[in-house]
Amino acid sequence: MRRLKMIVSYDGTAYSGFQTQPHGNTIQDKLELAVKLLTGDTVKVVSSGRTDAGVHARGQVIHFDTESRIPAERWAIAMNSRLPDDIVVLEAQEVDQSFHARYSAKTKTYAYTINNNKFPDVMRRKQELHHPRPLDWEAMREALRHLEGEHDFTSFCSARSTQASHVRTIYRTRIDHLGDRHPDYQGVYRIFVTGNGFLYNMVRMIVGTLIEVGEGRRSSSEIPEILEARNPMHEKLTAMAHGLTLWEVRYDSGDGTAT
Amino acid sequence: MRRLKMIVSYDGTAYSGFQTQPHGNTIQDKLELAVKLLTGDTVKVVSSGRTDAGVHARGQVIHFDTESRIPAERWAIAMNSRLPDDIVVLEAQEVDQSFHARYSAKTKTYAYTINNNKFPDVMRRKQELHHPRPLDWEAMREALRHLEGEHDFTSFCSARSTQASHVRTIYRTRIDHLGDRHPDYQGVYRIFVTGNGFLYNMVRMIVGTLIEVGEGRRSSSEIPEILEARNPMHEKLTAMAHGLTLWEVRYDSGDGTAT
Numbered sequence A, B: 001m002r003r004l005k006m007i008v009s010y011d012g013t014a015y016s017g018f019q020t021q022p023h024g025n026t027i028q029d030k031l032e033l034a035v036k037l038l039t040g041d042t043v044k045v046v047s048s049g050r051t052d053a054g055v056h057a058r059g060q061v062i063h064f065d066t067e068s069r070i071p072a073e074r075w076a077i078a079m080n081s082r083l084p085d086d087i088v089v090l091e092a093q094e095v096d097q098s099f100h101a102r103y104s105a106k107t108k109t110y111a112y113t114i115n116n117n118k119f120p121d122v123m124r125r126k127q128e129l130h131h132p133r134p135l136d137w138e139a140m141r142e143a144l145r146h147l148e149g150e151h152d153f154t155s156f157c158s159a160r161s162t163q164a165s166h167v168r169t170i171y172r173t174r175i176d177h178l179g180d181r182h183p184d185y186q187g188v189y190r191i192f193v194t195g196n197g198f199l200y201n202m203v204r205m206i207v208g209t210l211i212e213v214g215e216g217r218r219s220s221s222e223i224p225e226i227l228e229a230r231n232p233m234h235e236k237l238t239a240m241a242h243g244l245t246l247w248e249v250r251y252d253s254g255d256g257t258a259t
Helices: A027-039 A072-080 A137-145 A202-214 A220-229 B027-039 B072-080 B137-145 B202-214 B220-229
Strands: A002-010 A056-066 A087-095 A107-115 A149-152 A167-177 A188-195 A244-250 B002-010 B056-066 B087-095 B107-115 B149-152 B167-177 B188-195 B244-250
Touching: A002 A027, A002 A072, A027 A056, A027 A072, A027 A087, A072 A087, A107 A202, A137 A167, A137 A188, A137 A202, A137 A220, A188 A202, A202 A220, A202 A244, B002 B027, B002 B072, B027 B056, B027 B072, B027 B087, B072 B087, B107 B202, B137 B167, B137 B188, B137 B202, B137 B220, B188 B202, B202 B220, B202 B244
Parallel strands: A056 A244, B056 B244
Antiparallel strands: A002 A056, A002 A087, A107 A188, A107 A244, A149 A167, A167 A188, B002 B056, B002 B087, B107 B188, B107 B244, B149 B167, B167 B188
């Protein structure tokens, strides 16, 4: 039995999220079907973590076990020809049995993209939250910095969470104005958050709160109090799914990855 | 009666092209319907030129006449709230009756985007031609420069064309490697062609020929002979519609545009 690790990107627009569901059209289903079409085997695909309906991935990581002898370097093309065109395998490699897409992950980066222009960009409408009202991006950067470090993120987690611990560490945050480098992205901002793990709806609730700060309805200095309150923010603050992308998952060099 | 000029962008993926067709779901139909929903009037929308099924527009220009007294500056938002989300009016202004979206146009720029990476970009798959085999972009730039100037473009025009004259002028061409400015566009190239008008399938046949040059199956120095032959290239050279975008239409300052 071999274990394969793959990096997968997908446009989540047409799916009910990553994880298999009773009535759902999910990314996991499509990946498992592609493996079955390719090898004849039924496998269980394990991801670094589920993504919700409408959420995209630039670098989701999965693993599964297979008896197939197809060389690792041929898997990406073979999978892609059996996948719908909104799911693309970018890389495949054989890894040690000790590698686990979820448990071996050291950091995850999510990106949330906001188009702050008067009108949406028609080509990117499924990947950008359109927010035509002005936002104070400096205040938002300041608010975001207050979230760096180890905190109990109960305030930024769905009240329905059943996780034992809400303590997570955010290592790095950044807000880029994409228009600084590329004229087609004038007025488009991308919020990056890198951490050791994220609670249910955590990034979307953080972004919803940043938008309140950007609109001047909250001060960035309120963030430490909000964290300390350990009281889930109102659900309506959850920013829409389509602006969110699982950007990158990192594993350290000692994770059993055979290169 | 007032004449309104609008700049419209659209994702052509879901449409049978710009122009109204007997059984077609077209951009023109959607625009005329939005005007009807807004004003109650049936108008005829005139564009700078039709775009084919699957072709996009960043800056299509239209005009139509209306009795409505809605101020010009309120039209864009009013139209957008009545249009599907893959069509966006970016700008509206009142113009003189002498302005005509098609006949007053001085230059048009088309852009064709090619993703030359091993795998397609999942988010941009409907706007980029994926061409994984290596291309010689310098040879393609050279070939494209041979097309600048006034020429009879019969060789780069569908054999089905019924136009009286195939003489057109290409003022400027350019191929940008978008990855030079934006890391997310590594390996993605955009071909710009600006001219005083384009024949049916002209840009797509030019791009198909450039790809042959880029693959080394033709030399860039053959372009002058191809032009002189005035013999339509094979239809299969027509590059796929989805990589093409009507980028910009320009009118000169004496075109009756009231600003």
